[in-house]
Amino acid sequence: MDISAVNALSYEDFVNLFGNVVEKCPIITAAVWSRRPFVGLKALEAAISEFIDDLPESGKEGILRCHPDLAGRDLQSGTLTRESREEQGRAGMDALNSVEAARMAQLNKEYKERFEFPFVICARMSDKADILRQLSERCSNQRDAERARGIEEVKKICRLRLQSLVLTDASNKL
């Protein structure tokens, strides 16, 4: 799918296709549709990034809170979005042994108690050991730094989701 095909999409098709590039935040995709035409995928990504940056800090925390825990109850109950399920699966989150699962649950809990939003990481760029290590380390950060770090991860996730939608022919589903 080339950028001219992206630019030709109605807002409905655009949101259907790209609505979850930021997890459970189709409002962002729907807002940046107004910025068409995009000169390329990078420009679409930049528009999303700018929209996020312009939100108040509460809005950024809102984005983080729309993300599921890693290896958490949504994975267990089958209620993850398709994208999150694939990403968590690829990072081995659906195949933790009981020691790893207990450690992950404990660290997720500590993280959320400390920061009041969930630990967000671009799982596609990490493996199980790396995720556990980073979760443990990031638990000791300051809240402001961790909010900013979470948003950086949201943007990495967004970039990879955009690329995979545009490069594979996901547009066939329209």
Added chain:
Amino acid sequence: MDISAVNALSYEDFVNLFGNVVEKCPIITAAVWSRRPFVGLKALEAAISEFIDDLPESGKEGILRCHPDLAGRDLQSGTLTRESREEQGRAGMDALNSVEAARMAQLNKEYKERFEFPFVICARMSDKADILRQLSERCSNQRDAERARGIEEVKKICRLRLQSLVLTDASNKL
């Protein structure tokens, strides 16, 4: 459910319960959770309203574009959110005769071509005839006025969804 019970909810339970008071925009609910404790339901509603008002115009259009058409393809294909299905059903949108359905489809199309976002109305406060009449009238508004009008309707929908969640014991589902 009283306000102290609302204020005691974790962000996860809060978003599970109130995440769709603005259609498909759980980010808004997730953001205003930071504003706890709320002195009452009105204060929660006001926090949501302020968050919406502080968004750039593109963000407000983004909210509108997260709404389904009335009697549109989501209703036909069974992909409406629970809240929208109930509201559209109560307003008779699932029981249009063929003349009404054709008229609705034509006006929705005209509206979207003109404004680049869908017609949004608090269906619970209207009936079928009233909705068709308002859709027809609003098609001739200016874009800025219509964006503001759509957002007013979003807030009415939000108020009624909040009330029905808190007053009925929807919290039982947690």
